[in-house]
Amino acid sequence: MAAKNNSWQSKQRRQVIEQKLQAQAQAAQEAAAKGAEIDAREDLTRNEKMVAKLAAGMTLQAIGEQHGIGRERVRQIIKAIKQRNSDPHPFAKLGSHPFAKLGLSRRAWKALENDGITIVDVLCSKTQRELLRLPNFGLKSLNETIEALARIGRKLGDNPIASAELAGTA
Numbered sequence: 001m002a003a004k005n006n007s008w009q010s011k012q013r014r015q016v017i018e019q020k021l022q023a024q025a026q027a028a029q030e031a032a033a034k035g036a037e038i039d040a041r042e043d044l045t046r047n048e049k050m051v052a053k054l055a056a057g058m059t060l061q062a063i064g065e066q067h068g069i070g071r072e073r074v075r076q077i078i079k080a081i082k083q084r085n086s087d088p089h090p091f092a093k094l095g096s097h098p099f100a101k102l103g104l105s106r107r108a109w110k111a112l113e114n115d116g117i118t119i120v121d122v123l124c125s126k127t128q129r130e131l132l133r134l135p136n137f138g139l140k141s142l143n144e145t146i147e148a149l150a151r152i153g154r155k156l157g158d159n160p161i162a163s164a165e166l167a168g169t170a
Contacts, residue, residue, distance in 0.1 A: 031057040035066065050074055051081050102148040108141035120154065127157045 034056035038049050046067065053063050060071040060078075067074070102120070104112070111134050117123050123145070131137055131145065149155055 027057065028062075031059075031062070034058070035062075039066075047077050047081050051078050054078055102145075102152070104144060104148055105141070107136060108144055111135065111137035111141060112145075120149075120152075123156075124149065124154050125157050131156070 031053075035053050035058055038044070038052045038056065041049070041052075044052065050063050050067065053066075054060070054074075060074045064071045064074045112118070112123065112131075114136075115134050117126065128142060128146075131142055132139075146156060
């Protein structure tokens with residue numbers, strides 16, 4: 001009786017394993033079909049296609065084999081794409097960072113630095129009038145600063161100066 005029970009259990013195990021293998025093969029076929037659909041899209045870059053394939057259920061290994069690169073490189077590319085897509089602007093987190101990345105001229109940069117303004121949030125709290133009072137910080141530096149802040153989606157504090165007033169201070 002023990003031998004009969006043992007053969008029944010091994011038969012059950014084989015059936016379970018076969019079902020799992022069939023499910024895996026079916027999932028792989030579906031992922032490959034989705035991968036082919038993704039590859040056919042011409043509006044996506046190679047890296048965007050990798051992200052789409054991962055979302056479709058393909059493994060990093062399978063994606064890497066299709067593109068002729070390693071699994072780890074696929075992971076790095078996908079991580080970089082997701083990170084880039086999650087940040088609406090590359091300078092979005094620049095608020096508490098030094099403003100050196102704004103690309104200001106040396107003259108404007110030094111004038112701000114000499115006044116102790118070294119962080120974007122502090123710069124954004126200043127008004128145009130306050131900045132124009134700084135030594136060696138004129139209209140050209142002000143306009144340059146306003147444009148640099150606009151590139152990162154920020155602006156100076158309230159109380160903008162009208163064009164007529166600016167002409168009088170020059």
